[in-house]
Amino acid sequence: MQFKPRKQHIYNSANLVGKDYIVGDIHGQINRLYEQLQVQGFNFNTDRLFCTGDLLSKGEHSVECINLLTKKWFFAVMGNHEQLFLLGFQCSSYWDCLRQKGGDWLSQHMHRFDLLIRWKTMIDITMPLSRTILVNGKTIGISHASATPSWKTLQSGMLSDDDIWQVLWSRPLHHSNHCGGIEDVDYVVHGHSPVERVKRHHNRYWIDTFTMKHELTIINLTQLQ
Helix, strand or coil: CCCCCCCCEEEECCCCCCCEEEECCCCCCHHHHHHHHHHHCCCCCCCEEEECCCCCCCCCCHHHHHHHHHCCCEEECCCHHHHHHHHCCCCCHHHHHHHCCCCHHHHCCCCCHHHHHHHHHHHHHHCCCEEEEEECCEEEEEECCCCCCEHHHHHHCCCCHHHHHHHHHCCHHHCHHHCCCCECCCEEEECCCCCCCCEEECCEEECCCHHHHCCCCEEEHHHCC
């Protein structure tokens, strides 16, 4: 099914008052997130937390994770689980797919169409396919699964259906020859592909560690190098 997100790219200017962090796919693990933010010394008044997407499913607190989108300190890109949720409004089989992937939270709220629409609106408005952040004079890109060879393509919003599929679903770590560097950006951070520890190829990082380690990875973006 053809999918065109409402927002394809958002630029986030430099944080002049605090620090910027990024976390991998959260998947309903709201308690673990807050525990690890406390360990990091995260300041909810001045710091910002970016996320590689997939707030939904697997964990018990998907609804609470969706509600992170209302927090002034939280910024995410869209993951494939958010895409499945949005596509469910066109064909319910996508919601069936989500329910098979730890989607009890969705089954519990199917009778509340007002809530489903609220969550859809929040995802549409606040979760673009990609973000560019300015950190200490460096440009850092975020996209869920992968990226186009040039970051400018993602910034332009002129994406083909295949580009969108690559950004949301592909797993280039399975084929090392697909892990080339991304041009026109200093660093890019992805989630989606489960890793035991942060994996780097060229100027790209994969940080989705929860599936394999049951621990989220949270990185201060000034530490990327």
